[in-house]
Amino acid sequence: MELVTPEELGLHSGQLARIGEHLRGQYLAPGKLPGSITLVARHGQVCLLDVAGQRDLERGTAMTADTIFRIYSMSKPITSVALMTLFERGLFALDDPVHRFIPSWRQLAVRKAGAFPLFETEPCERPMTIRDLLRHTSGLTYDFLRESNIDYAYRKLQIGNPAPGYTLQHMVDQLAQLPLEFSPGSSWNYSLATDVLGHLIEVLSGQSLPAYLQQALFEPLGMVDTGFNITPENVARLASCYERDAAKKLVCNDDGQDSQFRDRVFWSGGGGLLSTVPDYYRFCQMLLQGGSLDGQRVIGSRTLEYMTANHLPGGVDLSAIAMGSFSETQYEGVGFGLGFASKIDPVKNGYPASHGTFFWGGLASTLFWVDPAEELVVIFMTQLMPSSTFNLRGQLEALVYAALE
Template sequence: MAELKVEAEPAEVGFDPQRLARIDEHFARYVDDGRLAGWTVAVARRDRVVHVSHHGLADVEAGRPVGDDTLWRIYSMTKPITSVAVLMLHERGLLALTDPVAQYLPAFADLRVYRSGSAANPGTAPAAEPMRVWHLLTHTAGLTYGFHHAHPVDEMYRSRGFEFGVPAGMDLATACDTWARIPLVHQPGAEWNYSVATDVLGRLVEVVSGKALDAFLAEEVLGPLDMTDTGFGAADPERLAALYVPKPGGGLHRNDRMGDAALREPTFLSGGGGLVSTAADYHRFCRMLLRGGELDGARLLGPRTLAYATRNHLPGDQDLASFGRPIFAESNFDGVGFGLGFSVVVDATAGKALTSDGEYAWGGLASTAFYVDPVEEITAMFFTQLMPSSTYPIRPQLRTLVTQALVD
């Protein structure tokens, strides 16, 4: 098991220790007043961990505290890992970002795009251009999520059993074939819409590499990074944090219906949301990103590939507020663009965010989050298990609390 421990005094890397302590003081109130069960937070600068803390309970009903070995459902924080896998295949010349998805997944040929009408009787038109690998990486493919509840195509997903998961027993290949038969929300490349695109990328990894997604990640990403506690399901019930949703009027309700999925071996390997991990493991992934694609002698990506992936790829350097649909996503929309698997801050002033332009990040449905600030050489992570992640402004608060503690 990877360890996450403090490696430097705050002042050694430019933090004021009293200001850094505000992180724990602030988020402790979330537990003390019943908004969260418990959490882990970790901050590093210049590749040295400067702050690690746990507070509260991983499982309220069992009275089990959050600890170093707590397992968390990271949901959409799986997406950057899958995106890195795709970029690794791209570096090997096995696929191009401009390749049509149908070149590898034939079901995505002859796509239709929603134009009008109801979910039961939609009017559609042919896709004006093929859906490409780049569209999947940037969430501009025209796919969607059933849980958005914002468009007739979202309803089509739900009617087929796709809301916060897939129909029981369905595998990744079948899910992708099914999505390909549902109309797109918009023409490929025309807008940004948060979607199952990264799940399709997971299937792309399988077809191109010839390995199941769990095997490819274990052998090519997680193994080389020594992320030994990260995987799809089959989590240790004595270490897995419980999943909660807020009760109306205050307090928490345990959601075992969704939460218990992490205890089982999944039929559906979700590259968009299926991994369980620890703070220590995910910190190793963040370190690899900050170091330009390498960690402890294992190089996953070249530094120029990672720099390319973490710049804004939206047309005209637009932000999500101007190019995206006003829907749920794991990011603020103002002043934030999107790269190849990561949100990217393009204008911190527009986003009213106390961070650096060029910061890249993502989060998960159960309020987990990470960000990398390459200007200040900071990585920060927050882990808890409250869904949806839009319940509280944890992410901007984390950025503010970390940045205000910098004094060099």
């Protein structure tokens, strides 16, 4: 990856250098993070690629620029873009009911009372649409949220958790048997919705999700290290993943050399992809350039502009509509589009990225944002779960925008 000086792109070198100083001083030296990679690019050129720390603490393996990471929910924008390439072919409309493509979901209802397995339900005010899945207003949830009787049922049934032989079809069949948290469109809740989008991609395209992502995005964009499983030849490059124990010491929860990603058949479009900083940068640069990269167009510019607008009902921010306490963003001043969060009020949000900046993150503390107004791309990769442990996004926003001339 060729680097240019920050000054060539309208950034201040000294200010930008504070990013590496901050990460090493506040996170790596005290043992709060195992290692990290930070990329800053502007006007289509990279001016910072800060590689620090280790990708495997137990083995003492240094972080390298080609390290492979579990990007978890940074899979969601990729899956959402892939689905919208099928929208561009006229294969569905955003307000099509989901049960048109998943017939077993025709009778979905909303929990009124009770607990698993004895729920009392009431009819939905309207059917769930594909737009609801894309913007997380579907009424679905996640098992790890631990805030309701519904997510308890998800845990009990192990819905969406990789297991030998478990597939997307198994997931949608299980979800057909459970009520929703709320009537679609009435609230926002982080959920398995994007995994359901992965199933819809299979139904609409007639291909497996990995095959369609490869054809529609990874191959034309040259994303050579992005996929659902770690291949034998790449095992050495996969970082280990960590969490903090009661003593705030890093402990490994997924060994890079013997990872759960070695052999799985559950293609989680919401959280199952592995990738590298160079690969994800190519995806982000495509987004910034309106759907094309190096002469390869993968989606239309108007479609992307539409996807990254705020689609929340009434144009509100997440603080006005979200239920649940966990997602990959704070809620104030942030809207949500079709697969991306978007900055709609920087002042209310409290951090200086431009209005219209779109972004997301992943459970292992990875994050990215694309700022069209400044032609800026920022990517941060590490492997610490959960992502709510530290406010890395806010700190990086402050550091990056301080460097703009």
